[in-house]
Amino acid sequence: MNFLEDVVIGHHSEFGSFAFTAELIKKFATEFDPQPFHLDEEAGRRSLLGGLAASGWHVAAVAMKLRIAESQRATAEAKARGETVAVSGPSPGFRELRWIKPVLAGDTISYASEVVAVRATASKPGWGIVQARTTATNQHGDVVMTFLATVFLPQQGNAS
Amino acid sequence: MNFLEDVVIGHHSEFGSFAFTAELIKKFATEFDPQPFHLDEEAGRRSLLGGLAASGWHVAAVAMKLRIAESQRATAEAKARGETVAVSGPSPGFRELRWIKPVLAGDTISYASEVVAVRATASKPGWGIVQARTTATNQHGDVVMTFLATVFLPQQGNAS
Numbered sequence: 001m002n003f004l005e006d007v008v009i010g011h012h013s014e015f016g017s018f019a020f021t022a023e024l025i026k027k028f029a030t031e032f033d034p035q036p037f038h039l040d041e042e043a044g045r046r047s048l049l050g051g052l053a054a055s056g057w058h059v060a061a062v063a064m065k066l067r068i069a070e071s072q073r074a075t076a077e078a079k080a081r082g083e084t085v086a087v088s089g090p091s092p093g094f095r096e097l098r099w100i101k102p103v104l105a106g107d108t109i110s111y112a113s114e115v116v117a118v119r120a121t122a123s124k125p126g127w128g129i130v131q132a133r134t135t136a137t138n139q140h141g142d143v144v145m146t147f148l149a150t151v152f153l154p155q156q157g158n159a160s
Numbered sequence: 161m162n163f164l165e166d167v168v169i170g171h172h173s174e175f176g177s178f179a180f181t182a183e184l185i186k187k188f189a190t191e192f193d194p195q196p197f198h199l200d201e202e203a204g205r206r207s208l209l210g211g212l213a214a215s216g217w218h219v220a221a222v223a224m225k226l227r228i229a230e231s232q233r234a235t236a237e238a239k240a241r242g243e244t245v246a247v248s249g250p251s252p253g254f255r256e257l258r259w260i261k262p263v264l265a266g267d268t269i270s271y272a273s274e275v276v277a278v279r280a281t282a283s284k285p286g287w288g289i290v291q292a293r294t295t296a297t298n299q300h301g302d303v304v305m306t307f308l309a310t311v312f313l314p315q316q317g318n319a320s
Contacts, residue, residue, distance in 0.1 A: 031225070032221040032222070032224055032225045033221070033224050033225065033228060034225075034228055034229075034232075035228060035248075035250075036247070037250065047249065047250065048249045048250055048284065048287070048312060049250055053250070055224070056250070056251060056253075057217070057220065057221050057224055060217065061192040061193070061217045061221065062192070064192055064193045064215070064217055065191070065192045065193065065194075068193060068194055068195060069194075072194075087196070088195075089207065089208045090195075090197065090207065090208055090209055090213070090216070090259070090262075091216060091259060092258065092259055092260075093216075093256070093257045093258040093259050093260075094257050095255060095256055095257070096253070096255055097253045097254050097255070097257065098252065098253040099250070099251060099252055099253050100252075100253075102250075124208065127208070152208060
């Protein structure tokens with residue numbers, strides 16, 4: 001993970017992709033979102049979603065999962081090069097989450113993000129805020145979800 | 161679940177509460193958000209969060225879990241009274257998710273929502289949209305998370 005000063009507007013990152021199988025869709029839904037169209041093929045077909053569909057929270061949580069994996073991979077590489085590595089902070093929230101198309105059983109979703117804003121924070125000295133538009137795209141090239149994520153990032157000299 | 165015509169602006173619902181134990185926090189984080197402050201007590205204490213803290217996605221997913229449980233309970237009661245019951249549709253997204261305070265291991269979070277908008281949809285005949293402000297509050301009375309949820313709801317005569 002870079003320091004705030006290293007983050008460039010427009011920087012594009014790819015986080016990899018994830019296959020939403022019927023089994024994984026039902027497992028997440030059973031624990032967190034047990035609506036019929038997330039649990040049962042026939043109920044999904046009869047719904048606005050048109051088939052067994054992943055919970056939107058599942059699609060969003062996988063974005064987080066892949067972003068962290070990518071960040072940890074980059075951090076390990078930077079440490080191996082002997083660089084000082086910043087540990088990113090938590091997130092104060094996000095905006096405009098849109099579930100644009102259903103994620104159906106069998107879909108493979110690719111995640112990416114683009115930095116849209118970088119600024120220092122008045123309330124947390126030594127930290128700043130990065131905003132990034134996260135995009136999830138299916139195997140047909142259709143965007144299925146977008147949101148604007150916000151994360152705290154340390155400034156130079158605030159390494160841990 | 162009511163039909164669109166039954167939903168009243170300002171209607172307040174309570175979804176119940178959930179105890180975020182260290183074990184549950186680490187289990188969710190391991191699968192979806194493996195950042196140090198969600199996995200390790202000492203890393204949490206050294207972070208901006210001040211202790212082992214639940215992933216914000218975990219706090220949000222539990223809101224969904226409790227809302228669905230409350231909705232299924234209400235639906236079962238309505239069916240037992242012989243009423244025609246609407247099945248709510250999926251959600252097109254939500255807005256302004258704010259993680260305001262950390263949810264630390266041992267916290268018990270109570271969830272509620274209030275209807276802020278009801279409107280028919282032009283694009284999906286027979287359906288409308290309800291917007292509700294969801295609020296999560298800890299055992300000290302502090303609001304820890306809010307978001308503005310949106311859900312499709314059928315109009316009268318569109319029962320399934």
